[in-house]
Each structure stands twice: as C-alpha cells, then as structure tokens.
Amino acid sequence: MGTQQLDNQQLNIDYKVDHFFEEKIAYYKDQPSGECAQYIPELKNVNPNYLACALLLPDGKIHLHGDYEIPFTLQSISKVISFIAACMYKGPSYVLDWVDVEPTGDPFNSILRFELKDKQKPFNPMINAGALTVASLLPGTTPTEKIQGVVHLLSSLIDKNVTINKKVFESEWETAYRNRALANFLKEHNLLASSVEDTLFTYINLCSVEINVEDLAKIGLILSLDGFDPVRQIQIIPAPIVRLTKILMFTCGMYNSSGKFAAFIGLPAKSGVSGGILGAVPPSLRHHPLLSDGCGLGIYGPAIDENGNSIKGTRLLEDFIQVYDIKIF
Ligand code: GLU
Secondary structure (H helix, E strand, O other): OOHHHHHHHHHHHHHHHHHHHHHHHHHHHOOOOOEOOOOOHHHHOOOOOOOEEEEEOOOOOEEEEEOOOOOEEOHHHHHHHHHHHHHHHHOHHHHHHHOOOOOOOOOOOOOHHHHHOOOOOOOOOOOHHHHHHHHHHOOOOOHHHHHHHHHHHHHHHHOOOOOEOHHHHHHHHOOOHHHHHHHHHHHHOOOOOOOHHHHHHHHHHHHOEEEOHHHHHHHHHHHHOOOEEOOOOEEOOOHHHHHHHHHHHHHHOOHHHHHHHHHHOOOOEEEOOOOEEEEEEOOOOOOOOOOOOOEEEEEEOOOEOOOOOEHHHHHHHHHHHHHOOOOOO
16 A cells, blocks of 8 residues: 555544544533532532543544543542552552452442441552552652652653642542541551541542643553553553553442443543543554554543543543444453
8 A cells, every 4th residue: 555545544544533523522512411529619610511532542643622621630530640659669569468459339439348347458449448548558758748759650641740729629628528537447447557637638639630631641541551651662650550550440440330331331441520531442452443552541521420420421432432343352
C-alpha cells in the first residue's frame, strides 16, 4: 500500500472516531442527566450536563470531545495513584499485608464489614476503607509529605503540575462524617499507620486534586503500556505494580458495579464521584484498526448513579466498546 493510501486510511479512521464521539456526546447531552454527588456540598453545584472524553494513542495523537476543558477533582481515581505510590515506595508485599485484593459487593464507603468481624483487613485499595489504609502507609511522616509524594508521581505521569481544589477539600473535610467513622474503625483495629485525622487529611486532599479528561487519558495510556510512557519513552512505574493495579481496577474499580462493568465493558477502569472515569485499553487487540497498540481513556460526566459511577460516562464508554468491538479477553 502506498504512503498516500495509508495517510487516507488514517484520516478516515480519525474522522470516524471523532464523528462517533461528537454524535454520541450530542445525543447524551440532550438526555435527562441525573444528579451530581450530593454528599459533598461543592460537587452538588456542578453542572450535571457536562460530558467529555479524551482518547490518547501511543503515537501521541489525542481525540478530545465535549467539555474537555472543564477541570474536575480526582475523588476516588486518586486511589489508583495512591496505591501505585505506596507500592513504589514501600513495595507491593508490604502494602498487601495491610490491605486485601478482594472485591466487595458493598457500597464504596461501607462500614458494615468492620462491625461484623474483628480486625479484618480492608477488602481492597479501591474502596474507601482500603484507600484510607493506603493513605496512612504513604511515605513521609507528615500528611503534607505524604500528599506531596502522590502529587509528585501524578505530575510525572501527566507531565504537568497539578493543584488541589481547596474549596472541594474544605467542603468534604467539613462533612466527612462517614469517612471519619470508617477511619476510626480502622484505627481501632490497628489498620492505620498514622492518626485518624492525619489519614483523613491526606486522603481528602488527594481526592481534591484537580485534573481533566486529557490528564486521565495520559494516565490510562501509561497504565495500558504497563508503566511505560510511549511519548516521552520512559518507564515511569515498574510493570509488576501496574499489572497488579490494573487487576484491582478491573475487579474492584467501579465499586459495586465492578462485576457488571467487567462483564459488559471489560476494561480496567476507575471511577470517582466527581464523574470521572479512567480507562486503559491494553495493546492486545491485534489488527484492530484504531487500538491495536492500546490507548488511554478519560471520561467526565458529573451526574452519577447510586453506586457512584458516571451515568452518561458509562453509557458513552459502553457504546464505544460495542461499536469499536473492543474485547480484551
Ligand atoms: N472523596 C470521596 C469519598 O471518600 C471519594 C469517593 C468516590 O469518588 O467514590 O467519599
């Protein structure tokens, strides 16, 4: 095939994917939206109609659609970065001495298990109990040092400085009744390596880091390539840590919809109550016209369902998986 033909083929693929996202976003924008997270006052005020996506390919080409310039806070997507940071600095086996790798069918902020059994490790690092434990294990003696370690890792993944949205932080800090209760249970069972208040301060600050869909797609791409950034040609995270993280995202990343998400969408992904979804398509789709080398996905739609997952974002992803026939198994 000549170069001209290849170029035309590529243009056609690009055109089709842009058209696909534009059409879907326009369609979902007109649908009733649902509500943003209600329990964090500052998130309640966000426009529930926002919808955006970013798809980043290993050659650096990015497809951005919808409200892609709107920043939002990481919320539970920070659990992925904190877990990676804790594993990088302390070693995965040390971290897994404190937190298990089992899915739960319980809500993300459930306290239930701690009432039922004495001293039980949190089920996994993707739910609040596990993420609080992980936050307490981060390197550093003060919360500021712990936060800085994760922020530094995040900045190196997306190659830019990030900031913490102080309004969102304050708003959650003042109303974190359930997370405070959870942290107290964990402390009672010796499942926190720092104090309740220091752990909460670290965790909530990390949930309040601001990013956008392009940043999520960059992280997704690095995860899809086992820690390697193909654009800068550097290994940022050790591959075994990324593989473990992706397995946890696949089995536990979408809270108590993780099973359904794995069955019908089938990608390692992590959601947050701000409406973000981080996704990674591994380079295992041989001969796929668009995604044979993998890609990173970032989605944003702040109206969430009862499990804490973006309603329109999940539908958009589901459509993409179906139309582009993305089957990683
Ligand atoms: N900061 C939120 C909380 O702990 C994060 C939850 C989420 O995104 O699912 O409640």
